[in-house]
Structures are given as structure tokens and as C-alpha cells.
Amino acid sequence: MNKVKVLSIALLAVVSASQAQDLNQAKKAIDGEQFESAKKILKSIINAKPTNGTADFYLGNVYLLQNNSDSAKVFYQKGLAGSEGARLNNIGLGLIDLDNGNTTGAEEKFALATKDLKKKDIEELIYIGRAYTISTKPDYKKALEYLNKAKLVNPEDAQLNLAFGNAYFGDKNQNEAYSAYRKAYNTDNTLIRAKMQLGVLLKGAKAYTEAIKAFDEVIAINGTYGPVYRELAETYYLWGRNEPSKYRIYVEKALTNYEKYLSLTDYSISSRMRHADFLVLAGEYKALEVEANKMVELDKVNPRIMRYLGYSAYQNGNYDVAIKSLENFVSVPTNKVIGLDYQTxxxxxxxxxxxEDGKTIDNALFDSAVLDIKKSAEMDANGLAINISEVGKKLYEQKAYKQAAAIYEIAVANKESKNYVLDNFYLGNCIYFDNTRKDVVKPDVVALQKADLAYGAVIEASPKTQDAYLYRARTNSLMENDAMTIKYYDDFVRVVTEKGPEELAKPATVKKMVESYNTSAASYANSDKAKAIEYFNKTLAIDPTNEYALNSIKALK
Structure with a gap:
């Protein structure tokens, strides 16, 4: 019996050692962003020992990294009843609370995770620090608070210093982040992510040459470490954005490195989605369409794939597919819809x-489009402003003035937009030209008042923009507002005169000044003949043969 007991204990020790080895392999796979491999290993551990709470915790983490909080929660809750590592699962559940904005619930769960913690235990403190760092609603100061508690116990711990580096990086403390990453790697040179993060810091500082050199050093140490190729891809992309003349060269390098990243991270749906996000960022929509269709084959029900199909179909001119895909995506309440979804x-x-010629318009569909674009602007006014301006300009060039005005009205609602002044000018022009069409029986005074305000916004921001006065005068003339018509024509003449002889000598300027004087004179004709004659004489001073002025003076006398 004693021999049997000894053999049983020995066997349990072998099983335990095997599971520990498997858990380390899972951790390595997670760090290498090989999430499907990690899930396979962890599920194997759990099948062998269903009460392994530590494996449940890590499996929950993988699902959370894949943006699947529901599955993560299932494993965290199961892990609470584990015979080992149970308390870690409170941290996972706390992280979900943080993401949902429930800080009180998170703190309660973190308190459970650290209750009766032994003096030398720091793993829980590190994971809580990480939770505050990686949450979609991060609190870096709180993260550092927990990490500093762990530091009192073991300041040399490599994982602790990696966590410090991430928290400092999030808190925009580059110097402390650099020191922490360097210390983590020097303490444990197998912790390749810490060395990679040194390059990430350089990337963030726009030191692209140095960042790529740092990533190449990581590759020299471990050429199969997938995440470094993703970082290389993102660095080349950013470098290309900062050097437009070399953009194409750097984007090609970025795409090559991202393909390498995919090849080393098991081509899982989550890796492909991250790749798809990068393709959106880089504007590589042909490649995105190919990737989206591959993802459909892997996962026909994942809603985010509809986003990628929608984006790529729009950019590639397949508008029916774009509309169908994106309407499907935004209609599901549980999807995390962003402004770009509605805008596209x-x-x-x-x-x-x-x-294409702007002559045929489906008004009902266009009105629906305006509602979508308004939603997008409400969600992300600054980030998407330039896109709205560009669409408005396209409609303007198509002479679809009424439709262009509807788009520019959305654009000018954002006073922080870099295009605010120009958008107001185009808004005014759209309304003015829409009211001077040949088929207009009676001008739309309400719309013209919007145009008047738009030109006023341009003048306030840029008082030397002479055509803003000119078109404001024309707009008031359409509204039969004689006093304001004369005022803005006078302002136009004043501004061009202040610019000097060179501006006054331009044929286009002379023509506009003649318009200003003649229109103002006509406005005075019924109320003040002397003023009318005075303005017609101003016309003749710069255009002596102007028939309208000559004939009008004769009639007035």
C-alpha cells in the first residue's frame, strides 16, 4: 500500500510538472500573439484538470485579447472555483468591469484577489496593474499604484518591470518607461517583448530610423517573434506618412512585414482582423477586400467582417455591397460601431x-445618407472632418449644389475643423448658386440667410477674403436687402483697394468692382438718385464705356 501511495504521489508530481510546462508554452504563445495555439494548449490543460483556475484565467485573457469578453467571462467565472490560481480570475472579471466603466465593481474584485495575500506574492499585484493599463478605459496612475506595491516586495522582477514600462508608456512618461523596459530585459534576456518595447518608444517619438534598428536587433535575437514584424509594419507606415515622397516604398515594406507577422501568428481570425485594421489605416482597400473574403470563409458570423467588406467595397466602387454590409453591421446593438462606419x-x-454628372438624384437615399454622416460627425467630429469636406467638394463640382450644401452644413457644425473657414465659403456658394439656377422661380430666403451667416463666418475668421464680401453682397441682393447689399459691396471695394494697385489692376477685380458699383447704384436708384449717379460715375471711372452705367445716368437725369 505504501508503494502504491508513493507511486501515486510521484505520478501526480509528473502530471503537475507537465501542466506547468504546458502553461509556460501557453504563456509564450500568448506573448507571441499566437492566440489560437495558446487556446489549444490551455483547453488541453483544463481537460486534463478541470479545476486548474490558472489555466482558466489565461484562457479568459486570450479571449479578452480577441475582443470576446463574453467567452472570457465564462472562463473567469469557472476559474473562481479552481483548486489553484482561483483568485487571479477576480482580476479578469475586474478588467471586464473596468472596460464597462464599473470602477467600483472592479475595485471590489481586485480586493478579493489581494485578500490574505502572502508577503512574497506579487503576481496578483502585477496583473491588477496590467488590468488598469490595458483596459479600454485605462487609469495609468492606478496601475502604478499597484505596481509600486509589488516593487516593495521584489523590485528586480522582470515581469513587474515590463508592466511598469507599459504603465509609464501609457502615462506618457517616456524616460521611466525606457528605464523599466531596459531593466526588465537586462534581468531576463528571454523577455523579448521588453526589448521590442524599446523600439516602440522610438517609434512613438518619430525616431523611425532608430526604431527600425531596434526592431532589427530583436529579429537578430529571435527571428520567429511575430509581434516585432507588426511593429516594423506600423513603423514603416508612419514613416511613409511623414515622408510623402517615399510613402509607396515604405507602405510596401509595411505590408511585407505585416504578412510576415501573420505567418508567425497562426493566421487566426483575430490576427487577420488586426491586419485588416492596418489595411484600412494604410488605405490598401484592394488587399482589404481579399482579406475580408478570406475571413468570411473562416468565420461567417463575425460581425466585424461586415465592416471590412463595407469599407473595401465602398473604396472599390461596389456601393451596393458596401451599403448592405455596413447596414448589417451598424444595425446590431452589441457591435462596437464607430464614426467611420456610419460615415462610410x-x-x-x-x-x-x-x-456622376450630378443631374440624377435619388433624394430619399441621399437624405438617408445625410443622417448617417450626421451620426458619424457626432461620434468623431475632428477625426472625420476632412472626409466630409472632400465629399461636399465633389458634390459642388458636380453642381449638385443643394446636396453639397447639406453636407457642408454638417462640416461647419464643427468649429474646430481645420477646414472650417473654407467649408463655410463653399456652404455659402452652394446655397447662392442653387438659388441662381434658371429654373428657380423664387429664391429660398431661409436658405439664403444660412448663406449670409456662412459668409459672415468666413469674414470673421479671415477679414481679407474679398470674395466673401462679394458673395455676401450677391446673396443679400437675391434677398432684396438693399442696405446690406450696398454695405458688403462697399466692403469688397474697400478690401481690394487696401491690397493696392496690383490687385486693382487685375481684369477680374475690375469686373467685380464694376458689378459692385452698378448693383449698389441700382439699389439707390429708387431712394437716392444722387447716390445712384455717384456710384455709376465710380463705374465709369474704371470702365468709361460701360453701357449700363451710361444709360442709367441718362435715365436718372
């Missing part, structure tokens, strides 16, 4: 609603 949907509807 709206733009696709505009492309379908307005013919």
Missing part, C-alpha cells in the same frame, strides 16, 4: 444616390 455607409449611399 453615408458616403456609399451618396455615390449610389447621385449620378
Amino acid at each position: 455607409l453615408g458616403f456609399a449611399k451618396i455615390k449610389k444616390a447621385v449620378s
Whole structure:
């Protein structure tokens, strides 16, 4: 019996050692962003020992990294009843609370994780620090608070210093982040992520040459470490954005490195989605369409794939597919919809609603597009402003003035936009030209008042923009507002005169000044003949043969 007991204990020790080895392999796979491999290993551990709470915790972490919080929660809750590592699962559940904005719930769960903690235990403190760092609603100061508690116990711990580096990086303390990453790697030179993060810091500082050199050093140590190729890809992309003349060269390098990243991270759906996000960023929509269709084959129900199909279809001119895909995506309440989703949907509807020559318009579809674009602007006013301006300009060039005005009204609602002044000018012009069409029976005074305000915004921001006065005068003339018509024509003349002889000598300027004087004179004709004659004489001073002025003076006398 004693021999049997000894053999049983020995066997348990072998099983335990095997599971520990498997758990280390899973950790390595997670760090290498080989999430499907990690899940396979962890599920194997759990099948062998269902009460392994530590494996449940790590499996929950993988699902959370893949943006699947529901599955993560299932394993965290299961892990709470584990015979080992149970308390770690409170941290996972706390992280989900943080993401949902429930800081009180998170703190309660973190308190459970650290209750009766032994003096030498720091793993829980490190994971809580990480939770505050990687949450979608991070609190870096709180992260550092927990990490400093662990530091009192073991300041040399490599994982602790890696966590410090990430928290400092998030808190925009580059110097402390650099020191922490360097210390982590010097303490444990197998912790390749810490060395990679030194390059990430350089990338963030726009020191692209140095960043690439740092990443190449990582590759020299471990050429199969997938995440470093992703960082290389993102660095080349950013470098290309900062050097437009070399953009194409650097983007090609970025795409090559991202393919390498995919090849080393098991081509899982999550890796492909991250790749798809990068393709959106780089504007590589042909490649995105290929990737999206591959993802459909892997996972026909994942909603984010509809986003990628929608984006790529829009950019590649397949507007029906774009509309269908994005309407499916934004209609699901549980999807994390962003402003770009609604904006792209709206733009696709505009492309379908307005013919290329601007003469045929599906008004119902266009109105639906405007609602989508308004939603996008409410969600991300600054980030998407330039796109709205560009679509407005395209409609303006198509002479779809009424539709262009609807888009520019959305654009000018954002006073922080870099295009605010120009957008107001185009808004005014759209309304003015829409009211001077040959088929207009009676000008739309309400719309023209919006144009007047738009030109006023331009003048306030840029008082030397002479055409803003000119078009404001024309707009008031359409509204039969004689006093304001004369005022803004006078302002136009004043501004061009202040610019000096060179501006006054331009044929286009002379023509506009003649318009200013003649229109103002006509406005005075019924109320003040002397003023009318005075303005007509100003016309003749710069255009002595102007028939309208000559004939009008004769009639007035």
C-alpha cells in the first residue's frame, strides 16, 4: 500500500510538472500573439484538470485579447472555483468591469484577489496593474499604484518591470518607461517583448530610423517573434506618412512585414482582423477586400467582417455591397460601431444616390445618407472632418449644389475643423448658386440667410477674403436687402483697394468692382438718385464705356 501511495504521489508530481510546462508554452504563445495555439494548449490543460483556475484565467485573457469578453467571462467565472490560481480570475472579471466603466465593481474584485495575500506574492499585484493599463478605459496612475506595491516586495522582477514600462508608456512618461523596459530585459534576456518595447518608444517619438534598428536587433535575437514584424509594419507606415515622397516604398515594406507577422501568428481570425485594421489605416482597400473574403470563409458570423467588406467595397466602387454590409453591421446593438462606419455607409449611399454628372438624384437615399454622416460627425467630429469636406467638394463640382450644401452644413457644425473657414465659403456658394439656377422661380430666403451667416463666418475668421464680401453682397441682393447689399459691396471695394494697385489692376477685380458699383447704384436708384449717379460715375471711372452705367445716368437725369 505504501508503494502504491508513493507511486501515486510521484505520478501526480509528473502530471503537475507537465501542466506547468504546458502553461509556460501557453504563456509564450500568448506573448507571441499566437492566440489560437495558446487556446489549444490551455483547453488541453483544463481537460486534463478541470479545476486548474490558472489555466482558466489565461484562457479568459486570450479571449479578452480577441475582443470576446463574453467567452472570457465564462472562463473567469469557472476559474473562481479552481483548486489553484482561483483568485487571479477576480482580476479578469475586474478588467471586464473596468472596460464597462464599473470602477467600483472592479475595485471590489481586485480586493478579493489581494485578500490574505502572502508577503512574497506579487503576481496578483502585477496583473491588477496590467488590468488598469490595458483596459479600454485605462487609469495609468492606478496601475502604478499597484505596481509600486509589488516593487516593495521584489523590485528586480522582470515581469513587474515590463508592466511598469507599459504603465509609464501609457502615462506618457517616456524616460521611466525606457528605464523599466531596459531593466526588465537586462534581468531576463528571454523577455523579448521588453526589448521590442524599446523600439516602440522610438517609434512613438518619430525616431523611425532608430526604431527600425531596434526592431532589427530583436529579429537578430529571435527571428520567429511575430509581434516585432507588426511593429516594423506600423513603423514603416508612419514613416511613409511623414515622408510623402517615399510613402509607396515604405507602405510596401509595411505590408511585407505585416504578412510576415501573420505567418508567425497562426493566421487566426483575430490576427487577420488586426491586419485588416492596418489595411484600412494604410488605405490598401484592394488587399482589404481579399482579406475580408478570406475571413468570411473562416468565420461567417463575425460581425466585424461586415465592416471590412463595407469599407473595401465602398473604396472599390461596389456601393451596393458596401451599403448592405455596413447596414448589417451598424444595425446590431452589441457591435462596437464607430464614426467611420456610419460615415462610410453615408458616403456609399451618396455615390449610389447621385449620378456622376450630378443631374440624377435619388433624394430619399441621399437624405438617408445625410443622417448617417450626421451620426458619424457626432461620434468623431475632428477625426472625420476632412472626409466630409472632400465629399461636399465633389458634390459642388458636380453642381449638385443643394446636396453639397447639406453636407457642408454638417462640416461647419464643427468649429474646430481645420477646414472650417473654407467649408463655410463653399456652404455659402452652394446655397447662392442653387438659388441662381434658371429654373428657380423664387429664391429660398431661409436658405439664403444660412448663406449670409456662412459668409459672415468666413469674414470673421479671415477679414481679407474679398470674395466673401462679394458673395455676401450677391446673396443679400437675391434677398432684396438693399442696405446690406450696398454695405458688403462697399466692403469688397474697400478690401481690394487696401491690397493696392496690383490687385486693382487685375481684369477680374475690375469686373467685380464694376458689378459692385452698378448693383449698389441700382439699389439707390429708387431712394437716392444722387447716390445712384455717384456710384455709376465710380463705374465709369474704371470702365468709361460701360453701357449700363451710361444709360442709367441718362435715365436718372
